[in-house]
Amino acid sequence: MSLMTRLILVILVVATLLGGVMLFTYDIIKLEWVSFMEIQPSYRAMDNPLAVAANSIPFEGAAYIPGQGAPVNPIEADEVSVERGRVLFSVNCVMCHGATGEGNGIVGGALVNPPANLTGDVTQSKSDGTLFLTISTGVAGRMPALNENLTVRDRWDLVNYIRTLEPSQP
Ligand code: HEC
Structure with missing residues (x-):
C-alpha cells in the first residue's frame, strides 16, 4: 500500500x-x-406544586399547616391592606371573578364551572381563614392554587379586599 x-x-x-x-x-x-436537572423532583410551569414534606413548616410562617384548621386573619383590614388587596385582585383575579367580584370576568364566562360570586352570602358568610385557604390551595379543577404567586401577606390583603365587595344589584 x-x-x-x-x-x-x-x-x-x-x-x-x-x-x-x-x-x-x-x-x-x-x-x-442522564440529565440531572430532570431526574430531581421538580415540576413544570402550571403543574400542581409538590406536596409539602411531612412535619415541615412553611418558611413564610405557620400560615397553614395541614390538619391545623383554618388560620386566623392576622392582618388588620386598614386602608393600606384593602388597597393592596384591590390592586392584587385586579391583577390575579378579575379575569375570572370580574371587576365587581361577581364571577363575571372575561375568562370566567367561558369556564364550565363559573367562578364564585364573591359578593354573595355564600362566600361572605365563610371565615377569613377559609377564604385564605381557598386562595392558597385553589379548588381542584376549577380555580388555580395561588400560594405560589402570592405571599401570605398578599393573600390576607385579598381576603380583606373581598370583605369590601358588595353586590352591584342588591
Ligand atoms: C381561573 C379562574 C379563577 C381565578 C384566576 C381565580 N378564581 Fe377564585 N374561583 C374560581 C372558581 C371557578 C371558583 C368556584 C369554585 C367552586 O365551584 O367551588 C372560585 C372560588 C373562589 C373562592 C371561594 C368562594 C367560596 O364561596 O368558597 C374564593 C374566596 C376565590 N375564588 C377567590 C379568588 C381570588 C382572591 C383570586 C385571585 C387571587 C381568584 N379567586 C382567582 C375561579 C378563579
Whole structure:
C-alpha cells in the first residue's frame, strides 16, 4: 500500500468516527441521556406544586399547616391592606371573578364551572381563614392554587379586599 493510500484510509476512518460523534452531538440520533436537572423532583410551569414534606413548616410562617384548621386573619383590614388587596385582585383575579367580584370576568364566562360570586352570602358568610385557604390551595379543577404567586401577606390583603365587595344589584 502506498503512503498516499494509507493516508486517505486514515482520514476516512477518522472522518467516519467524527461524523458518527456529530450525529449524537447535534441530536440527529437522540439518546435519553442522564440529565440531572430532570431526574430531581421538580415540576413544570402550571403543574400542581409538590406536596409539602411531612412535619415541615412553611418558611413564610405557620400560615397553614395541614390538619391545623383554618388560620386566623392576622392582618388588620386598614386602608393600606384593602388597597393592596384591590390592586392584587385586579391583577390575579378579575379575569375570572370580574371587576365587581361577581364571577363575571372575561375568562370566567367561558369556564364550565363559573367562578364564585364573591359578593354573595355564600362566600361572605365563610371565615377569613377559609377564604385564605381557598386562595392558597385553589379548588381542584376549577380555580388555580395561588400560594405560589402570592405571599401570605398578599393573600390576607385579598381576603380583606373581598370583605369590601358588595353586590352591584342588591
Ligand atoms: C381561573 C379562574 C379563577 C381565578 C384566576 C381565580 N378564581 Fe377564585 N374561583 C374560581 C372558581 C371557578 C371558583 C368556584 C369554585 C367552586 O365551584 O367551588 C372560585 C372560588 C373562589 C373562592 C371561594 C368562594 C367560596 O364561596 O368558597 C374564593 C374566596 C376565590 N375564588 C377567590 C379568588 C381570588 C382572591 C383570586 C385571585 C387571587 C381568584 N379567586 C382567582 C375561579 C378563579
